[in-house]
Amino acid sequence: MTTAVRNTRLEKRFDKWDVNGNGRIERSDLEAEAQRIVKAFGESPQSPNGRAVIDSFVHTFEYLAQRAGVGPNGALDKGQFLRVIETEVFQSGDAGFGRVVRPMIQSILNLCDTDGDGEVSQAEFGKWMKAVGVDPSQATQSFQQIDVNGNGKLTVEELVQAVKAYHFGTLDAELLG
Ligand SMILES: [Ca+2]
Numbered sequence: 001m002t003t004a005v006r007n008t009r010l011e012k013r014f015d016k017w018d019v020n021g022n023g024r025i026e027r028s029d030l031e032a033e034a035q036r037i038v039k040a041f042g043e044s045p046q047s048p049n050g051r052a053v054i055d056s057f058v059h060t061f062e063y064l065a066q067r068a069g070v071g072p073n074g075a076l077d078k079g080q081f082l083r084v085i086e087t088e089v090f091q092s093g094d095a096g097f098g099r100v101v102r103p104m105i106q107s108i109l110n111l112c113d114t115d116g117d118g119e120v121s122q123a124e125f126g127k128w129m130k131a132v133g134v135d136p137s138q139a140t141q142s143f144q145q146i147d148v149n150g151n152g153k154l155t156v157e158e159l160v161q162a163v164k165a166y167h168f169g170t171l172d173a174e175l176l177g
């Protein structure tokens with residue numbers, strides 16, 4: 001059952017990231033997706049924080065493409081994408097999520113960390129949810145689920161674990177749009 005949820009969510013991720021809809025994920029797709037997220041936060045893609053989000057998405061693409069054997073300028077079809085995520089992220093557990101997901105989450109965190117304390121408050125999280133298109137009425141519940149230690153703030157670690165839980169089907173909060 002978990003595997004089914006996992007594959008469904010991963011296929012959804014593929015479709016989302018295949019921004020130009022040609023059935024393959026390329027560097028330009030991840031660049032476009034990052035730009036979309038940056039703009040949704042009301043930030044300029046040319047600002048340092050905006051630039052950092054785009055860089056982290058492109059870097060993730062290059063890493064996955066290299067691991068999949070297509071080279072940093074190559075393209076991943078759906079099968080290649082599912083396989084490389086399975087081996088490089090899912091089977092590598094926390095190390096895999098740390099390597100692939102954490103830089104993206106960290107760059108988005110920096111974008112929405114208005115008070116600059118390095119963590120995401122409830123208000124900042126509301127901005128995040130709005131930017132990725134999640135119904136604001138779900139934001140409070142998601143926040144509480146992600147805030148595992150219950151201190152009213154989300155660390156990058158709690159957010160990375162939430163992405164992991166989402167893809168393993170144990171949490172419904174979507175963070176990467
Ligand atoms: Ca594409």
Ligand SMILES: [Ca+2]
Nearest residue numbers: 113117119121
């Ligand atoms: Ca903050």
Ligand SMILES: [Ca+2]
Nearest residue numbers: 147151153154
């Ligand atoms: Ca916390």
